[in-house]
Amino acid sequence: MLWYKAWLDTRWRLLIIFAVIFFVLYQVRTHAGPHLTGAALLAQLQFMWMIIPLSMGGAGVRTEAPFRPIKGVQGSCYFTLSLPVSRVKLLCVRAGIGLIETGAIMAVSCAVATVVFPVIRDQIALPDGIMYLLTIFVCAFAGFGISTVLATFLDQQWQGIASMLLVLFGRSIVFGLDSPAKSPYDFFRVVGNASPLFTHSIPWTAMCVSAAIGAICMAAAAKIERV
Numbered sequence: 524m525l526w527y528k529a530w531l532d533t534r535w536r537l538l539i540i541f542a543v544i545f546f547v548l549y550q551v552r553t554h555a556g557p558h559l560t561g562a563a564l565l566a567q568l569q570f571m572w573m574i575i576p577l578s579m580g581g582a583g584v585r586t587e588a589p590f591r592p593i594k595g596v597q598g599s600c601y602f603t604l605s606l607p608v609s610r611v612k613l614l615c616v617r618a619g620i621g622l623i624e625t626g627a628i629m630a631v632s633c634a635v636a637t638v639v640f641p642v643i644r645d646q647i648a649l650p651d652g653i654m655y656l657l658t659i660f661v662c663a664f665a666g667f668g669i670s671t672v673l674a675t676f677l678d679q680q681w682q683g684i685a686s687m688l689l690v691l692f693g694r695s696i697v698f699g700l701d702s703p704a705k706s707p708y709d710f711f712r713v714v715g716n717a718s719p720l721f722t723h724s725i726p727w728t729a730m731c732v733s734a735a736i737g738a739i740c741m742a743a744a745a746k747i748e749r750v
Contacts, residue, residue, distance in 0.1 A: 525613065536578060537624050544571055544632045548639060557732040561643035562720035565636060565655065569715030574661040575628055576663035577686045579621040580670030600744060610748040619672055625667060626660050647720060656717035658726060660709045666690050668740025675747045708732055 531722050551559075637643045647655075667748055670686040677685060694711060707728035711719070719725060 525608065525616040530618050533579065533620065533624060534538075534748075537628065540571075540578060540628055541631070543652065544568065545635070548632075548636055550669070555640075558644065559593070559644035561640065562718070563712075564640055564643060565633070565647075566715045568632065568636075569711060570657045571632075572629065572663060572712060572714045573666055573690065573711065576625050576665075577670045577690065578682070579625045579628075580618070580667035580674070586638065591608060601620055611745050614671075614675070614738035614748050618667075618744075622667065625663060629659055629663075630656060638750060643682060651719050651723060654723075654725050658719055658730060659714045661730040662714050662726075662733045662736030665710065665740075668737035672740040672744040672747070675744050692710075 547568065549566060555564070632738040634651070637652075640664040666686070668683065669689055673682045673685050673689075694709065705728065710729055710733060717726065
């Protein structure tokens with residue numbers, strides 16, 4: 524019941540994100556120059572890789588309104604909260620399906636891009652593609668955790684704004700560091716122009732930092748739900 528309810532509450536959001544990504548791929552295909560490489564093509568999606576976890580991590584223990592911002596509780600949220608389960612378990616289920624959907628969006632998007640753009644198949648080896656998918660998923664965990672913890676005490680409209688501002692603020696701090704120091708920690712860089720598609724290696728530093736931030740945020744979200 525919990526997993527099915529979480530799916531019902533996030534399916535429209537999932538569809539909207541897919542529509543946006545496919546529109547971006549269509550635009551790239553329409554305006555792509557003859558010298559566009561496969562790695563540079565996938566780098567066009569680096570902003571979407573950061574937006575997806577912020578969107579999918581915001582379910583919290585609430586019931587979403589898919590097409591409009593809401594304030595406070597609405598509709599079947601009372602039914603969700605009345606289920607005979609703890610709020611921490613409810614949060615874990617919502618976070619679990621959010622992570623599954625985040626990974627599915629990334630995997631399907633990369634697969635579609637590979638089918639639509641032959642240059643990706645011609646220029647990117649399968650091991651590099653797997654490393655790239657692993658990198659963008661793990662580096663998304665920090666944003667997912669931030670969005671989830673904010674969703675436990677903010678309304679939907681403020682949660683989205685606050686999570687985006689926090690991620691951009693964190694990147695601005697990293698971006699202000701000297702170039703040699705900022706490279707290993709810049710999530711935008713390692714899912715874009717410094718991804719395994721270019722470096723042919725896994726950015727372990729950025730991935731470990733992202734995983735640590737995400738884990739801390741998820742622990743904080745569970746703590747808030749216990750109060």
